[in-house]
Amino acid sequence: MELSPVTAQTTDASTGVVDTAQSGSKPGRPAESVRCRTNSRHGLTDLSRRSYPPVESVCRALEILNAVNKLRIASINGLYEETKFPKSTIVRMLETLMSEGYVARDNMCGGYRVTSRVRELSSGYEGISRIIEVARPLAIDLTRRTKWPVAIGVMDGDEIAIQFWTGAISPWNTDSILGLRPDMEHSAMGRTYLAFCPAAERERHLARFRADPERNFDDSAERRFRLLLEQVRSEGYAQRDPRTWPYRRTTFCMPIREGDTVHAMISTSYFTTAIPKHKLAEQIIEPLRCTTTKIEEAFAFMNSGGDLVDHSGDEVEFGF
Template structure:
């Protein structure tokens, strides 16, 4: 438990920076819609971030962008790099074979961090790049990991999510319900994207299935496959893609074990 109450202004600055980072460029109105903070507060937060060198005004349009200095904020984070290295050639082969993009991710407290993606610019790009934080109970990446991770990690993650107002996290407050969901994932061997998350993040256009990356039977990450819901239904996706997705996850696990000398 933290020793002191958080500094509200600092949390708001970080919220505005995170939103701007997701949007790539944004007006004050865009950030208002993304964060719900009032416009004067957003302006003060942006001015603070400009002063810190993390944000700049666009020279020609009334929008803000992040600067290269934001890269310094992630320079100490290394956990995803090993997974990205292990998965890169496997993701490329998987995409070439299945023609739908995939992400591989690692756990980071209350989300899965995308370590590597096979997405390209176009209809299925969706701005999800390495470093994207995928909600644990909203995405197939998160559910696949939670179902197969160790009990201590799972309990800590669910406790962290129990106070969230996101609709896909409501189940975290019902231990029996969340265990039933995770048991279904274990029984099926794959997880599906939460419909509320699909509707919120992709306007219901896209969904995904995900499988765990296992070492010694315990999840160390997860792998998904994204698809368009008007092109395929989930039954087709499961029938055609779960088996190759599992094979790819096993290959990634083997590459990780080799890198670790195991």
């Protein structure tokens, strides 16, 4: 698997069709025989592979909408320069978008503009952070190599929410943990976040622990926990408290950071009887650390204006 800022090229094993897409241009369109199990438990991360050829009119309408949004105030000539579509097609697409309420003719400014209704197109996207998009193919690759399930959690208010999980492609699959909220004190993700988040944020959470009568977070427990967080910061990872989940399974977790900001936490879970302690660094910790570093680099690249393309083409359960 490779992430590229410029091009993506995929080849269908059954047809030999090569599909190439470049940043800023429309993706190549594979032959009709390319298959995608869109209605099954698993889907494809290679979004250029489709079940059927795309509907040209829909593609053109979306490109016109994108061009109007880009140009702010778009004239017919401006849209022609941007899309190279025939002007008659541009007019028909604009009229269609106007009838649906996504575009309006602005006679004062002499062109077309998008309306506030375009915001509805992103309303279902609010719960999925950008970091999950970047981390997804790399987390999949980690599970492909190590076979162990990987989870990614982000902060949701004062709690962690697991928003992505690769258990569907792990041979050691268990019940789905998507949507679960790990405990901040005892989970590997909670400990990771508290160890690496800004000090003021950490103190706020510890104050909540002290005020919670069910936690029994007295002075002695707080001192031990602070020492634990120092150890997590020193080692770069946290492990789940085995007392809260006394099974043969445990979890290691690391932060996905940008400067002092912790964007997410990524963890690997495994059976303690499957890996000797002297093999943990080689089989669990270092692969997780390498993946975390790649995610941070990819996220920084995308924030700088780059365009990441997923080359993996692996099948995974859609976790969001």
